[in-house]
Amino acid sequence: LIGAATAEARGHSSAGKPYDSDQLDVNAGVAYRVERHEWMLSAQGATYRLDGDTLRNIGGVLGEWIYRLDGFRQWDTFLQVQGLRYPTQTLRDARRTVGGTSYIHVLRNGSLFYAGLYAGQEAPKASGVDSLGHDLVGLRGGVQWAISTQWAAFTHLNYERRNYGAVDPFFGVTRRDRQAHWVLGASWLPAPGWRITPQWALTRNDSTLPITDYDRRVFSVTVRREF
Numbered sequence: 001l002i003g004a005a006t007a008e009a010r011g012h013s014s015a016g017k018p019y020d021s022d023q024l025d026v027n028a029g030v031a032y033r034v035e036r037h038e039w040m041l042s043a044q045g046a047t048y049r050l051d052g053d054t055l056r057n058i059g060g061v062l063g064e065w066i067y068r069l070d071g072f073r074q075w076d077t078f079l080q081v082q083g084l085r086y087p088t089q090t091l092r093d094a095r096r097t098v099g100g101t102s103y104i105h106v107l108r109n110g111s112l113f114y115a116g117l118y119a120g121q122e123a124p125k126a127s128g129v130d131s132l133g134h135d136l137v138g139l140r141g142g143v144q145w146a147i148s149t150q151w152a153a154f155t156h157l158n159y160e161r162r163n164y165g166a167v168d169p170f171f172g173v174t175r176r177d178r179q180a181h182w183v184l185g186a187s188w189l190p191a192p193g194w195r196i197t198p199q200w201a202l203t204r205n206d207s208t209l210p211i212t213d214y215d216r217r218v219f220s221v222t223v224r225r226e227f
Helices: 014-019
Strands: 002-010 021-034 037-050 053-068 073-085 094-106 112-124 134-146 151-167 174-188 194-207 214-225
Touching (some): 073 112, 134 174
Antiparallel strands (some): 021 037, 037 053, 194 214
């Protein structure tokens, strides 16, 4: 049996208060492994609140197949189907389907690298709003270097292209997004069961729509306790 739950709250000061948000993600399912193969099937649910009001709910399923070539190499293939519901903007309700595969290689010193690709579609449920739906394709890759038994450094890069289905009625152009997301960080194990991860993340979304063309820089420190 597998499962996880994640809760997140984000607050802002002064003029940024309307952007305060809360998010809850949960998933639960089963996993079965025989020899080099492992299959997993899980149900997923999420809710996102903005300024105290529910903005989006998500429900869906995730299927995953892992094939281990040996103790150091594996392929991971997945298919995810989700329903997106917007209580106050029902025209945005959509079905999101994404599938992909990735290759992971662990070196004998504990370092690892991975590379993968994925593709999918977000299709609106309402008719006549093709401008809200899009096709997507992405590439991702990363490296983690084992510096010592307590320290590791890592970097990840993700590139995604999104092509929307029709001309946006407000801006008069068809939306096209080209998004790059780069992360650089470190992992520290100060004591058994504890992990501290500082990281710097940069996101650049090159979009034909002015309101979705942006740069974002986030520095964070995550503290994790494993039992």
